[in-house]
Amino acid sequence: MQRIAFLLRLKPGTGEDYDKSHAAVWPEMLALLKGAGISEYSIFRRDELLFLYMHIAQDFDTVWDKIEADPVNTRWQQAMSAYFVPVQETRTGERFPFMQEVFHLS
Amino acid sequence: MQRIAFLLRLKPGTGEDYDKSHAAVWPEMLALLKGAGISEYSIFRRDELLFLYMHIAQDFDTVWDKIEADPVNTRWQQAMSAYFVPVQETRTGERFPFMQEVFHLS
Numbered sequence: 001m002q003r004i005a006f007l008l009r010l011k012p013g014t015g016e017d018y019d020k021s022h023a024a025v026w027p028e029m030l031a032l033l034k035g036a037g038i039s040e041y042s043i044f045r046r047d048e049l050l051f052l053y054m055h056i057a058q059d060f061d062t063v064w065d066k067i068e069a070d071p072v073n074t075r076w077q078q079a080m081s082a083y084f085v086p087v088q089e090t091r092t093g094e095r096f097p098f099m100q101e102v103f104h105l106s
Numbered sequence: 107m108q109r110i111a112f113l114l115r116l117k118p119g120t121g122e123d124y125d126k127s128h129a130a131v132w133p134e135m136l137a138l139l140k141g142a143g144i145s146e147y148s149i150f151r152r153d154e155l156l157f158l159y160m161h162i163a164q165d166f167d168t169v170w171d172k173i174e175a176d177p178v179n180t181r182w183q184q185a186m187s188a189y190f191v192p193v194q195e196t197r198t199g200e201r202f203p204f205m206q207e208v209f210h211l212s
Binding site: 044046049103106 | 109111113124125128129136139140144147148150152157203204205206208211212
């Protein structure tokens with residue numbers, strides 16, 4: 001098990017609608033995430049900044065490739081695309097703006 | 107059990123020293139955190155942005171009051187004060203810039 005964290009940014013003013021969507025994530029999307037090896041997945045928001053935290057059962061690319069190959073995810077991302085700024089703050093070669101875990105106390 | 111998350115900002119250029127300090131947190135500081143009811147505590151960093159995630163056994167103020175009343179914490183915060191910007195982005199009445207959990211998948 002690995003703990004993963006990354007950041008995303010919303011378009012200004014979309015926070016509340018984003019929250020509403022995430023209070024009612026489609027059951028088939030939840031099943032896809034679970035089936036791909038994700039657990040203890042929380043999304044935290046402050047204004048336009050999102051912090052995503054999750055446990056993954058395999059390496060991140062294996063998990064995320066599985067999710068992105070599924071048409072349920074394609075539909076979900078289309079529904080969510082209204083909320084996200086077009087360019088996130090990734091560095092060259094990064095899939096998301098990952099954060100490094102620098103401390104852990106179990 | 108409650109999941110808590112908040113943000114902190116470091117002074118520019120202090121990230122690597124911050125990481126080193128947090129790879130060697132004093133055993134008495136770890137014991138204080140544990141004893142106050144904190145578990146699954148991770149700190150993630152990207153550049154100067156820190157994201158703190160933890161599980162707490164009681165309400166946040168009860169847990170944090172216990173920590174702040176202990177001289178071990180006073181010494182630890184003195185040692186860490188070199189890294190933090192003097193004013194964090196709290197709103198009126200906030201102890202830290204908390205993030206709201208808007209989604210959770212166990």
